[in-house]
Amino acid sequence: MSPVALTDTVTITYKATLKSGEVIDATPENKPLTLSIGDGKIFPAVEVSLLGMEPGQTRTVTIAPEDAYGPHYxxxxxxxxxxxxxxxxxxxxxxxxxxxxxxxxxxxxxxxxxxxxxxxxxxxxYNHPLAGKPITYTVTLVGINK
The missing domain is CATH 2.40.10.330 (Thrombin, subunit H)
Known part of the structure; x- marks a missing residue:
């Protein structure tokens, strides 16, 4: 099977953590998330990290505050x-x-x-509670629907 490309629909599991290790979001156990690349269900920086992945592969990406909930003002x-x-x-x-x-x-x-x-x-x-914080996503690609 070919790796994830721009027009694919993918099924993933993920865990999002703060620098402290605190888990702030995750897919429920045994309930992966299905999304089309570019549909905006997850942060674009996380979507980009999926490109080139193959089923069963896990990737960790840390996104800057500007690419998540914005800077803290x-x-x-x-x-x-x-x-x-x-x-x-x-x-x-x-x-x-x-x-x-x-x-x-x-x-x-x-x-x-x-x-x-x-x-x-x-x-x-009035800032979002996660503003100014980098977020680390650990994403596992479960499957690709071309």
């Missing part, structure tokens, strides 16, 4: 008055909240991770 970390949460929720570090932000004259709900809480303020991060 310091300007997306905000300190808010704790009073805006009174009577609604008791924020705690690690919580992910849906907060209202104005963008282009419209109010939108945006997820934010609570970083810290003190008596008067709450510091939140």
């Amino acid at each position: 310091k300007e997306l970390v905000h300190t808010l008055p704790r009073s805006i949460f009174e009577g609604k929720i008791e924020p705690k570090p690690g919580m992910i909240l849906s907060l209202a932000l104005e963008k282009d004259g419209r109010e939108e709900q945006v997820p934010a991770t609570v970083l810290s809480v003190n008596n008067d303020t709450v510091t939140v991060d």
Whole structure:
């Protein structure tokens, strides 16, 4: 059988980990993922790593933050008055909240991770929780459908 090419549909298993070794995503056991190269189901940098692989082969690729969830922007970390949460929720570090932000004259709900809480303020991060982190994928090609 010929190796993976641009127009192929492939079946893979994968595990995605952070530098610490923490697993952040993986195909469920005995449930491989089927996708067409270029369909956007996985990050393009991971798709490219599949090219040239043959069934049964495993490849490990580390993708840069820019090719995954983007860089971590310091300007997306905000300190808010704790009073805006009174009577609604008791924020705690690690919580992910849906907060209202104005963008282009419209109010939108945006997820934010609570970083810290003190008596008067709450510091939140509007970046994706995985922003700024390289991700290592270990991918095994199960099969190719030409």
